[in-house]
Amino acid sequence: MAALSIGIATTSSALLTRPTPRSSRPTRISCIGWDPEGVLGPPQTGHLARIEFKRRLERDADAREAFERQVIEEKERRRALRESRAAPDTAEELIEYFLNTEAREIEFEISRLRQRLDKEFFSHLQYELGQLRFAVSKTQDIEDRLIELEALQKALQEGTEAYDKMQTDLIKAKQSLTKVLTSKDVKATLLEMVERNELNRSFLTLLDENIANAHKGNQKQAADFMEKLRGAVLKYMTV
Template identity: 75%
Template sequence: MAALSFGIATTSISSAAAAAYRVSPRNRKSTISCIGWDPEGVLSPPQGGHLARLEFKKSLEKDADAREAFERQVREEKERRQAFRQSRVVPDSPQELIEYLLDTEAQDIEFEISRTRPRLNEEFFAHLKFELGQLRFAVNKTQDVEDRLIELEALEKAIQEGTEAYDKMQTELIKAKESLTTILTSKDVKATLLEMVERNELNRSLLALLDENITSAHQGNQKQAAEYMEKLRGAVLKYITV
């Protein structure tokens, strides 16, 4: 059996996180809305209506050239976003980090939460709350003060809920790694799965980790390993949905 990749990939993040939060850049009015976790920032908001999306999907299925062009566009956009992210330098101080996050585009906020998580600590939130307090109790409530208050309140909620989702995901992924190791080293996989069902240890995070390793095996041309983990995934899925 080929060595397994236990790294935290974006596909695993997407499966593990229940939601993420949209924060608009500081040069626009800040809002928060619940969206799917998309740390790659490739998927843009749906355009048109449900029927328009269905027609677009059908056209891709029928037209190989259109599908190839669309997939190329997605790859190019992903590469562009990755290059842009890497060009940004994460600051050290809480005040600079606040400005950095306010300047982050909506589709990058999930990525930045994961990258800056160690710095989103008590010191950061204390600094944020201090500035919020100053704005809320300001003697002269100018429009600039009101706008800044809206920005920071949106940011505070986004970061609080985003870090909670990220931390929960990390905990689930650690448990999923342990579960997968237990299964792969078991002499009786079926019995092990039944025991894990009783302990409620089979979940979507484990499926996401299996998916990541299946993809890695296919990319590494490790057909036997991929087939084994696909069968294992089917067994895990069966027990989850029972």
């Protein structure tokens, strides 16, 4: 009996004894850069500098005014530079003219001198490139000149193609805008234009220009109508 009593006591004591609870600690993330599923997307560079620059402008009114003044001065400098440059007469001079043009001014000069950038001009440019490529003795100056002309040829070809496409789109946009403004059923006309894919960025840009001109001319009724039209266009426009 004694042995049985001891056995029961021992068993009961073992059953009633609870394991010592472990202290629970919150899970810590030690590396936030680990993103195997790509949820966070690719890392972005330069955004911190842009945010800091924006905050500095917001805090410092003087810096903001200086920045705006600098923008105005730069626009004035570019305008004065454009007016001071005279278009050359020959293809040879026109090549040098473009070689001495700032990169960001190329687009403007292409639009200004588009008629001069014809088949004859590009033939002359190609002829000079051929002479440089097949020169008997190539010096460093020839190599540098060849690189410059190849880059210029590519820029002018792509630039003229883009300009011509823009002009074509602009003509179509003018026709489309006239159609809408003279329509008795604007909604039906817009739906027809959607089917023909005539509502695009060129159309919207032209409409914005007309709205701005209406405001400048104090044509409030016309501006209000075109702004309502713009809202309707955005519902249907395909970018």
